[in-house]
Amino acid sequence: MTLCLGCLSVLVALALSVYVLQKLCFPYFWRDLLFLQKVVRYGVKLEVFKLTSSVRTVLDRFLQQVQRIPDKPFVIYDGNVHTYRDIDRRSNRLANVFLEKANLRKGDCVALLMNNEPDFLCVWFGLAKVGCSVAFLNTNIKSKSLLHCFNSCGAKTLIVGSDLVEDLDGILNSLLSDNIQVWAMRSWTKHTEVHSLLDKLESASEKPVPAALHAATSLKTPTLYIFTSGTTGLPKAAVISHLQSLKAAAGFWAFGATEDDVIYVTLPLYHSAASLIGVGGTIELGATLVLKKKFSASQFWNDCRKHDVTIFQYIGELCRYLCNQTKTELDKVHKVRMGVGNGLHQDVWQEFQSRFGKIKMCEVYGSTEGNLCFMNHIGKIGSVGRSNFFYRLLFKYDLVKYDIVKDEPVKDQYGFCRRVDKGEMGLLLSKVSAISPFFGYAGSKELTEKKLMRNVFVKGDAYFNTGDLMAEDHEGFIFFRDRVGDTFRWKGENVATTEVTEILGLVDFIQEVNVYGVQVPGHEGRGGMASIIVRPGFIFDGKKLFEHVVRDLPGYARPLFIRLQEVMETTSTFKQQKFHLVQSGFNPSKVSDPLYVLDYKQKSYIPLTDTIYQSISAGEHKL
Structure with missing residues (x-):
């Protein structure tokens, strides 16, 4: 008996020791294991698709959900509810029009130029049902860039949203001369060469087109082309295969989302985050998607409360814009429990959770065309x-x-x-x-x-x-x-713009900041410069900023120049633009915005005059 008790005591002590050791040395072991188990399980399913050649695509998953939950709201847009059955039937009508009127065939590539609206999904799914690959065009690109997109993906048909037809005026003749047929989501068009879709939709059949048209035999088959941002050059058409689409669609599920969630998407659908993760993820779960035409910081939380949103997507500076809104008593009155996205800076992350509640922020790292993905399933602040x-x-x-x-x-x-x-x-x-x-x-x-x-x-x-x-x-x-190219070297040291941005963001009068390096005559490397937007109700304080950077940044990382702007230039997905700022430099005769320079004698950032600029250029002013 005593021996048994002794053995039991040893086992308990051993188990306790293992538990304590695991907590101290491997604190995330079980959460990592459970998360990895989900990833592996989904990966095995994809491998089975490869081996059996019985590929189930995102479209197939949508059709499964139509059979399973036909009357469940799929898309809520502008106060209108569209069920899974509604979107399926309308996309069937479009598929039949594409086959019979547009003469589209399996394997064709079709370009889609539309803003966020339910018909974006209907056209996308209608084309997929016919077996066409779809190229999502950025609605902000014009003329030369737009024509380049057609050349790169090989599309010979364009479907354009009703509110974007006039945007084609400058290039319509070029499109037509290249034998590209143009279809508009209108009942009629003033352009005789532009075909109308809505009038033909009314008489089209709701019956599904033959399933053989969209049957896929390989996960590697291209299904979409999504254009990467051309900040310094023309956009590039990233090839999106069924494999990439299916992986992205599992994102919400991997983070713990369920079919009971209501997902709010304000990002443009031509972007991979909104289309592949947002729409694809909603379909994978059988959840409900609240779609917004454009992001609105002032309407965001009202929309979340109105539709009982539980998950939202973010990218770039979206969360910062929300933090910059006037505080209200309703800031924590909502059902949002999770945010999924990328590009959330550490300072904004902390402020966002402090103000709006302990919303789990799930960072996802990965480019549109990339072959690697990291997911911060733990929720550690600052980690991607x-x-x-x-x-x-x-x-x-x-x-x-x-x-x-x-x-x-x-x-x-x-x-x-x-x-x-x-x-x-x-x-x-x-x-x-x-x-x-x-x-x-x-x-x-x-x-x-x-x-x-x-x-x-x-x-x-x-x-x-x-x-x-x-x-x-x-x-x-x-x-x-x-990013490679964003990091610059000054005084023999590497300066990471992200780290400097986070430090400057802690200053009370700074609402938004963009850090970059500029060439300084007579100096090796690039000197630090920060473009700043001053928070409403505050004024720029050169002495306070000086004290802050001297205290919290090493000498080589302190911005030498400050540029005050009213609006920060960003991409359509809220990523800050640096290219034009770098090109503009710090010459006050060429930059109309107020400029300041770091001055150690006056212990402040002082106005950068033409005289001081000439002194810097001549090497007389010490930096």
Whole structure:
């Protein structure tokens, strides 16, 4: 008896020791294991699709949901409710029109130029039912860029939204001369060469088109073309296969979303976040999507309360815009429990949760065309994702040393890349393999090859170059540091714009900030400059800012110049633009906005006059 009690005591002590050791050394073990189990389970399902050639696409999943929950609200838009059956029937009508009137055939590529509205989904699904691949066009691009998009994806048909027809006036003749047929979501058009869709829709059949038209036999088959932002050049058509679509559609589910969730999407549907994760994820769950034509900070929380939203999507500066709204007593009165997106800065993350409640923010890292994805399922503030031993077994990625000055990876004596140490910033590379293929860009083998790095660690290997400088801490959390080209070098040190941005964002009078490097005559590297929007009700305080940067930033990272702006230039997905700011520099005779310069003698940021500028250019003013 005593022996048994002794053994039991030893076992209890051992179990307790293991528990304490796990908590201290592996605090995220069980959450990592459960999350990875979901990822692996979904991955196995995709592998079965490959082996059996019985591919079930996002469209197939939608049709399953139509059979399972036909009367459940699928899309709520502008106060109107559209059920799964409603969207299915309208997309059937469109599919029949595309077959009979537009003469579209399986394998054709069709360009779609529409703003956020239910018919975007109906046209998308209608084209998919016919077996067409769809190219989502950015509604902000014009003339030359728009024509380039057609050339790169090979589309010979354009479907345009009723409110965007006039935007084609400058290029319509070019489209028609290239034998591109144009269809508008209108009952009639003033252009004789532009076909109308809505009048033909009324008499079209609601019967499904033959399933063989959209049957897929390979996960690698392209289903969409989504154009990446062309901030300094023309947009590139990223090839989106069924495999990528299915992976993205599992995002909400992996984070713990269910069919009972109501998901709010304000991002443009031509963007991969809204279409692949937002719409695809809603379909995967069988949930409800609240769709907004455009993001509105003033209407955001009212919409969430009105529709009982539980999950919302964000990107870039969207959460900052919400934090900049006037505080109200209703800030925490809502049912939102989760936000899914990317680009959330640490300072905004903290402020957002403090003000609007403990909403779980789930960061997702990954580019539209990329072959790697990180997901911060733990919710650690500031991290874009998480990795561990098991994740590395499945997805091969590496952080390699990068020379900021030469703008290239550091190589060893044999010409191979060198891995960074834990916590050290490096260029993120993802190995191209059967599990993580890279499908590249449509219409340009050169652009596709440009994103690949070969012979990275051994002869013959190939890695996707993300162009992102990242760091991984000792716990396996991944942190975004900067884009290659955004990080600059000053006084022999590397300056990461993201880190400087977060420090400046803590100043009370600063509402928004964009940090970049500018060329300074007579100096190596680039000097730091920050474009700032002053918070309403505050004024710019050069002394306070000086004290803040001197206290919290090393000398080389302190912005030398400040530019005050009323509006920050961003992309359509709320990502800050740096290109034009860098080009403008800090010359007060060329920049109309107020400019300030760091002055250690006066211990303040003082107005940058023409005299001071000339002094800096002549090397007389010490920086």
